Amino acid sequence: MDKHIECDSIIIDYIVETNELLNQLENLIINAEIEESLKGYIDKIIRIIHTIKGNSMTMELDNIVKLMHLEEDIICYLRDNNIENIDYSNLADIFLNTIDYIRRETLKLKNKNYKSSDNSNLIKDIEKFSKSFI
Numbered sequence: 299m300d301k302h303i304e305c306d307s308i309i310i311d312y313i314v315e316t317n318e319l320l321n322q323l324e325n326l327i328i329n330a331e332i333e334e335s336l337k338g339y340i341d342k343i344i345r346i347i348h349t350i351k352g353n354s355m356t357m358e359l360d361n362i363v364k365l366m367h368l369e370e371d372i373i374c375y376l377r378d379n380n381i382e383n384i385d386y387s388n389l390a391d392i393f394l395n396t397i398d399y400i401r402r403e404t405l406k407l408k409n410k411n412y413k414s415s416d417n418s419n420l421i422k423d424i425e426k427f428s429k430s431f432i
Contacts, residue, residue, distance in 0.1 A: 312357050313404045319346045320397050327397075331390035340377045344370065350400070361414040362403060365396050368424045375432065384431055392427050396420055 323346045326339045336343070351366035369392075376384065399420055406412045 309357075309407055312353055313408050316350055316353060316400065316404055319350050320400060322346055323350075324394065324397050327390050327393045331386045334386045335382060336373075336376060337382075340373060344373050344377070347373065359403065359414070361417050362400055365399065365417055365420060365424070368421065368428075369393065369396060372424065372428050375428070381431055385427075388427055388430075392420075392423050395423070 323343065326343050326346070330336050330339045330343075347366050347370045351363055351370060354362040354366065375381070399415070399417060403412075403415065406415075
């Protein structure tokens with residue numbers, strides 16, 4: 299098989315799966331915000347984040363891996379410490395901003411003009427949020 303075609307196929311598979319997972323994650327986060335609870339959502343959220351992180355690691359998309367790692371740490375900490383008293387609006391904003399960022403990154407991959415965008419503001423927001431309950 300032509301390596302170029304094989305590479306394109308891998309990229310397309312990554313984009314399709316990532317966008318499907320982002321749609322699921324977005325719905326879970328919005329529902330958690332509405333209900334002001336992660337109960338019933340947290341394990342699904344962790345699985346989705348972990349999958350996106352692993353797939354992005356395979357694609358060497360370190361900017362996405364870093365964001366997913368930080369968000370996975372937050373959600374796991376909330377789960378492991380049974381923390382429910384958080385600002386769900388802020389949590390949703392952070393996750394939805396990350397989802398938007400990843401969608402923009404995958405669109406650049408699809409259009410074959412990929413150069414990673416700065417994610418330092420997102421990282422700062424995530425770190426600031428995590429300090430509010432750790």
